[in-house]
Every structure is written in structure tokens, then in C-alpha cells.
Amino acid sequence: MSSASPPEYHATAQRPEWSVLPARLRTAVAARLGAPVVQATTASAGFTRGFAALLHTADGHRAFVKAAPHAEQPHLVDWYAREAAILNRLPAGLPVPRPHWSLWEAGWYVLCLDAIDGHTPRLPWAQVELSATLTAFADVAEALADPPAELTALGLPRLSDLARDDILWWGEVAAGREPVPPLPAPARGRLAELVALESRLPGYAAASTGLTHGDLRVDNVLIDTAGAAWFCDWSWLCQGPAWFDLVTLLITGYAGGLDVDSRFAAHPAAAGAPDDALDVTLAALAGYHLTASTSAPPTASTHLPAHQRWTGEQALAWLSHRRAWA
Template sequence: MTSSPPYPTTTRRPGWSELPVGLRAALADRLGAPVVGASAAADGFTRGFAGVLTAADGGRVFVKAAPGNSHLTDWYAREAAVLDRLPPGLPAPRPRWTLHEAGWFALGLDVVDGLPPRRPWDPAELATTLATYADVAAVLATPPADLAALDPPHLADLARDDILRWGDVAAGREPLPALPTHLGRRLPELVALESRLPAYAAAATGLIHGDLRPDNVLLDAHGRVWLCDWTWLCHGPAWFDLVTLLLGGYAGSPDPLVPVDGLNAVVTAADRLDAVFAAHPAAAGAPPDALDVTLAALAGYFLTTASATPPTATAHLPAHQRRSGEAALAWLARRQGWT
């Protein structure tokens, strides 16, 4: 089996020439020289501008920008505040500035020259990424005062308010997603599993990334791993981040419902990812069923949200949600012996 390339193109963002003239002039002013090149990001699922701007004097900056009346503006401003307060040394791009111009908001970040990890997980890339996250989780286990001052939300509340969906399906508030027959019968078990997540999350005192997927990871030419897109920082257990990280690579398998044999299957098949999860420092002290509980919750969230596209997202998001939900459910089904 050959692994897939880094994350495929997932979005259609506005190009440099589509930005308001006043915003382009303000960005060039921040760079200190005319913009002579703009390389748009090809991954992600939002409709905002994102790309590297190159100035005539060789200066570069990674810019995110969105209209001021978009929810993306709030998200980018939140990300800027989080990145500005992350402890020194954490592998995250640093913010340079923000600006409001021509009815738009823009965030300038240091450029990270890198690519997302391959899917399914390549063993060496997975090992490096897991080691990096272990270090990050250790630093955030005791919330730095600057980050705590931002009053991050709690995963327990986010779970109750938005993530848990199987209970809504059982109550008829959400339609039952299309599932294989043998899994459609497991709704009571799915409800019971996901319902434990808020209590498990509430016991955590540290901070987590909150949206740690492979497409929010960059590997540079020096082998260093960078964690990006910190908008969803929240209080919660590090093992939640670990599950979303592993799941993102598993969801890249040609068919997550069927374990794939081949060169990279050692980290693709769910049974091997179980061992990876259990051995990681972030899983130390996790409840015995933490992985199952998280997979159940994520499966319900992804599969039910795949039916609509928010106005801030691209048309590619539902396919990503559906693929991730199917992968989470397949991994859980194997662990539970649901056949």
C-alpha cells in the first residue's frame, strides 16, 4: 500500500487580487515593501483568505483575513490572543500584528515552511508528532496565567452544548445518520458512551489545543513539528487531543471500515492505534474507556454535522465530517466487537 500525499486541496479561498484594495495596501504597509507574491493555502475548511505574502525586499508573513462581519474575524482575533500568550518555546507560529482595514480583519503570523503529515500516518512522522505533543501537553498541564486570563471554555461544557449528538438522535431531535445495519442497532450503547465525556472532561485542570487534527500540524524540512490553528484552546484532558490527532490520520485510510495491510498499516489499522494511544503520556491516568467515549462522541458529532455546510465553511467540509465520523465509528466498532 502506498500512503496518500499530504492533505489534499480542501477549500476555495479568496485570492490576493480579490481582497479590497485598501486591505492590500495596508498589508503591504505592514510588510514595509510592495507585495510581489501571494501563495494561498490549499488546505483548511474556512472561506477566509490564508496565505503567505512575499514583499519586494524578501520579507514574508502568513496572513489570515476575513470580512469584519464574519465569525471568522472573531476566530482569528481569538487565535491571535492565544498565540500571543503561549509559553515561549512551544512549536506554534507567533503573531506579528493584527489590523482592521476596508471592513476586513487581518492577522499576520510568522511563516512556517512545512507540510501536513501524510495520510494514513507514516510511522516516522507519527512518532515525531506524538513526541512533540507530549511536550506541549506537559507544558499546558498547568495552565499558564496569561492563557488562563483569556477564560478558555471547558471541554465539558462544549461537549454538553454542542458535541454530544447521539442523545439528540435517540430523542428524535436529529435524524439518524446513514449507518451500516449492524451499527444502526447500537444507538443505545453510543448514547451511553458519549454521555460520560462531560464528567471525564470536567476532571481535567489543564489546557488542550481543542482541534488537533493532522491538517493543523506542519512538519518542516528540519524535522520539527509545528501545531497551528489555536482558536479552540480549552480546558480539558490531553487524551482528547490525542484521540483527534490519531483519528485524523486513521480517517485518511482508503476505507477505515476495513483494516489496510501494507507498509504503513502498522500505524493505520485501529488495533495498532489502540496501543499508540495507551502508550502516550497524554493518556496516563485516563479513564479505562476514555478512548471509546471520545470516539463515540466524535462519531456522533461528525456524522450529524455532515448534513449541512456553515456559511463560514467550504463545500468540502461535509465530506471531511462524514469521513471522520465513519472512521471514528469504525474504530469504536472494532474495539467494542460490534459486528
């Protein structure tokens, strides 16, 4: 296990405050909420620069609102609109904030969601919060194993294609098209093995007929006041195996010294996974994050490279430990 400290995931966001949004936009949002906004608490987790805040209105209601300007952040507008379409079609009863409405005003797209009274889990994980998260994710994975037709009709991307296009980077490093990222001693000289491992991910992902969240990080989890877990930010839902999400979630557990190997093996989402699915995913994620950490788009939080570097390091450390690389 690496001794590096994890990012402060509850405080990574760099977002505009409610008060600096265009007046026309604030007026339109208040009109849809049905009362003036008297308090706005900006979301402190996440890595985009989009507006996201818990809004309190004069009549005592609350709502979580996301917004982005199309001219400056068209990708965020696309993500928020895609999330709205997905959330409207997810099976009922899942621990997922549901959308209330969306609107365009002053060149901004706005999405209003349920307000969840909760907090981002702190690292290292509290055992009770990780257990609650894994239990809730089992329900999500079961519901998405055979997704409703209205959801798949959205034409969701395939994880197998995303892997080939954007996730697999060790092959690029081996070919000399990307620089070799800093590697810990156990992983040095293992480039051929890393390439071989990551190359299996597209085939494994293509065999799945279910759906995967695609971005199940600790900052996309909320623990509510009753101790139950909720899952947020559904823009990256795609066709793929649930065990991929399980790995992305458990990387932070490995960093905290927890027995994540047994948690992966025992989780329903890992049932039927190829024997080396965990190692294959760790290899792919290590290469992706370590390569991506060398730069960040100007529309992202400046904390993003640190998150990617730390995540890549933890994925590689976990993989090295599992494969007894010394």
C-alpha cells in the same frame, strides 16, 4: 478499518486570492510588512473561506497572513482575534507559529503570523511524520497541563460545556430530535451504548485542569523541512484533557491501518485518562461528525461535509473494532 478514501486535506480550502482583496487592505498589509508583496501563495488546507496565504515581500521576507471581512464573516474575525490572544500567551518554546501584528482596515481584520516552511501531512500517515507529530504534541500537552495564569485569564471555554452544548448528538438521535445517520452494520442496534458512552465525556472533561487544543486535525499540523511538527489554528483552545486532542489526531492513523491503540496508550497525554476515555471520545466524535455532515454553513468550504462524514465513519469503525461489535 473502513476502506473509504480520506479527503485530500492538503487541498480542501476555498479562499480568496490576494489579488481580489480590497486595494486599501493590500496597501495596509504591505505597509505593515515593510515592503510590497511580490508573491502570495494561498493556503490550500482548511475548511473556512477566510483569506490565508504565505506572502513574500520585495525585500525577501515572508509572513503568513489571515484575514476576514467583518460584515460577511464576523465569526472568522472573532476566531482570528481569539487565536491572536491565545498565541500571544502560549508558553515559550512550543512548536506554534507566533503572531507578529494584527490590524483593522477596510472592514477587514488581519492577523500576521510566523511563516513556517512546511507541508500538511498526506494520508495515510508516513510513520516518521506521525511519530514526529506525536513527539511534538507530548511537549505541547505537558506545557498546557499547568497553563500560565495569563492564558487561563482569557476566560477560555470548558470542553465539558462544549460537549453538552454541541458535541453530544447520539442522545438527540435516540430522542428522535435528529435523524439516524447511516450506520455501518457493526454499529446498528448500538444506539443505547453510543448514548451511554458519549454521556461520560462532560464529566471526564470537567475533571481536567489543563488545556486542550480542541481542533487537532491533520490539516492543523505542518511538517517542516527538518521533519519537525508544528501545530496551527488555536482558536478553539479550551479547558479539557490532552487525551481528547490525541484521539482527534489518531483517528486519521486508524484509517491508515496503523496500531493507534498502542500509540494512544503509550502517549504521555493519555497518562491518567479514564480506562474508557478513548471509547467515550470516539463515540462522541462519531455522533458529532456524522450528524454535522448533513449540512455545512455557507461560510465553510464545500469539502467540510465530506471531512465530517469520513471522520465520523472512521471514529465509529475504530470504536466498533475496539468493542468487538460484529
